[in-house]
Amino acid sequence: MPKYIPEPFRIKVVETIKKTDRAEREEILKQAGYNIFNIPSEKVYIDLLTDSGTGAMSDNQWAGIQTGDESYAHCRNWYHFEQAVQSMTGLKYIIPTHQGRVAENILFSTILKKGMFVPNNNHFDTTRANILANGGIPLDLVIDEGKDPQKYHPFKGNMDIGKLESVLNEHGPKNVPVVFITITNNSGGGQPVSMENIRQVRDVCDRFGVPLFFDACRFAENAYFIKQREVGYSSKSIPEIVHEMFSYVDGCTMSAKKDAIVNIGGFMAFNNPNLLDPFREKLIQIEGFPSYGGLAGRDLEAVARGLIEAQDEDYLAYRVGQVKYLGDLLEKGGVPILKPTGGHAVYINALKFSPHISRDQFPGQSLVVNLYLESGIRAVEVGSLMFAQKDSTTGKIRYPNLDLVRLALPRRVYTGGHLEYVAESVIRLYKNRESLRGMRILDHHDSPLRHFFARLSFL
Ligand SMILES: *Cc1c(COP(=O)(O)O)cnc(C)c1O
Numbered sequence: 001m002p003k004y005i006p007e008p009f010r011i012k013v014v015e016t017i018k019k020t021d022r023a024e025r026e027e028i029l030k031q032a033g034y035n036i037f038n039i040p041s042e043k044v045y046i047d048l049l050t051d052s053g054t055g056a057m058s059d060n061q062w063a064g065i066q067t068g069d070e071s072y073a074h075c076r077n078w079y080h081f082e083q084a085v086q087s088m089t090g091l092k093y094i095i096p097t098h099q100g101r102v103a104e105n106i107l108f109s110t111i112l113k114k115g116m117f118v119p120n121n122n123h124f125d126t127t128r129a130n131i132l133a134n135g136g137i138p139l140d141l142v143i144d145e146g147k148d149p150q151k152y153h154p155f156k157g158n159m160d161i162g163k164l165e166s167v168l169n170e171h172g173p174k175n176v177p178v179v180f181i182t183i184t185n186n187s188g189g190g191q192p193v194s195m196e197n198i199r200q201v202r203d204v205c206d207r208f209g210v211p212l213f214f215d216a217c218r219f220a221e222n223a224y225f226i227k228q229r230e231v232g233y234s235s236k237s238i239p240e241i242v243h244e245m246f247s248y249v250d251g252c253t254m255s256a257k258k259d260a261i262v263n264i265g266g267f268m269a270f271n272n273p274n275l276l277d278p279f280r281e282k283l284i285q286i287e288g289f290p291s292y293g294g295l296a297g298r299d300l301e302a303v304a305r306g307l308i309e310a311q312d313e314d315y316l317a318y319r320v321g322q323v324k325y326l327g328d329l330l331e332k333g334g335v336p337i338l339k340p341t342g343g344h345a346v347y348i349n350a351l352k353f354s355p356h357i358s359r360d361q362f363p364g365q366s367l368v369v370n371l372y373l374e375s376g377i378r379a380v381e382v383g384s385l386m387f388a389q390k391d392s393t394t395g396k397i398r399y400p401n402l403d404l405v406r407l408a409l410p411r412r413v414y415t416g417g418h419l420e421y422v423a424e425s426v427i428r429l430y431k432n433r434e435s436l437r438g439m440r441i442l443d444h445h446d447s448p449l450r451h452f453f454a455r456l457s458f459l
Helices: 022-031 059-065 076-089 100-111 125-133 161-171 195-208 219-229 238-247 273-286 297-309 313-332 363-375 416-431
Strands: 093-097 117-120 137-140 179-182 212-215 251-255 266-270 345-349 380-382 404-408 439-441 456-458
Touching: 022 363, 059 297, 076 093, 076 238, 076 266, 076 297, 093 100, 093 273, 100 125, 100 251, 100 266, 100 273, 117 161, 125 137, 161 195, 179 195, 195 212, 195 238, 219 238, 219 313, 266 273, 313 345, 313 416, 363 380, 363 404, 363 416, 363 439, 363 456
Parallel strands: 117 137, 117 179, 179 212, 212 251
Antiparallel strands: 093 266, 251 266, 345 404, 380 404, 439 456
């Protein structure tokens, strides 16, 4: 029996969730155009759509909310926020934003010029979009092991150092304004990056004189993997590991909706004083005054407290343990998943789950829709519906390497019992997989955002 690490908290406020019956869900799906983004959340029993902004705040964070100082300039919570980020990262200047993507927008609209390259292990969608919107070219340089869904590697999020050197040699450091590392590598399955790899990337950046930034959304989960898997770190504390990780970078962007365990928030942190004025001016233009960004004083306080809680080792053992537990249960039931499981989600390989459904008939989306229909669970497709695109020259459709279904776990929200219900539901569906039918899009448009809006039907 897979092992479950018990919750290092007890529950003192509860939110009722209701099961619907199958007939009701059939009607809801029809209304929603078989797109789970259109389903009212009250009609979802277990919601694994995302781990972003869906976490449960602690009593300590809620208490902090009550201390919100809503003065326009330099409220007391700003100082707590600034201090929390500075002491955690060792970075000097802090720009608060309401989400991670605004930090990306401010960064890239300031430092990026048309035709420049930005390497990363794997760019997250919003990072890629912000680079493209500013005329830049995003490059994904994750190691080959990171692209193989079956291969075990302790740090599948690592950057390929040889490829990074080639990019810098080929294009020259002047055309690479920043190198990014995403910790953990979200688009690559929430896989961690080793301290050794971070250090090696730092060395390359030093040699070429290029700054290095983290996309730091899941820094704490990454630190936990380093402690578990990397030689020399087992006796270090999580805050020590976090501090060392950040000591190698010149800055970071962060969505606090992930490892700061808040429902809204983000920031950018950096050391270069020349960037402070342009960043602040852009911030005032699109978010707000530099001591609150797009946030209320109370939100700043919740982030300051959440950053500390996320580095608690018992919490991280339970958190990463939950993902592994769900993965182990599914694997035991024969369900094809991406291995090893990462820090925040389990990914089902839909091409193996439903090999009888072809790529153009959305095997991942079919699995997502059937999982809701049968069990009231909301997952999300990360495959053909999200990424397939028409090649503008040949007119042919290019498919992503994999068709995945992501089961993302909100932080501190669901119990082991919920996860067992999810595993049983997926396994039951797997046993009946031959009955799953393919799908087609009804209202066709070739937007990269079509997965949010498209209406579909079964074939
Ligand atoms: C969520 C996320 C972002 C964007 O953050 P938002 O708060 O959603 O704007 C950027 N990078 C990664 C890796 C993320 O997971």
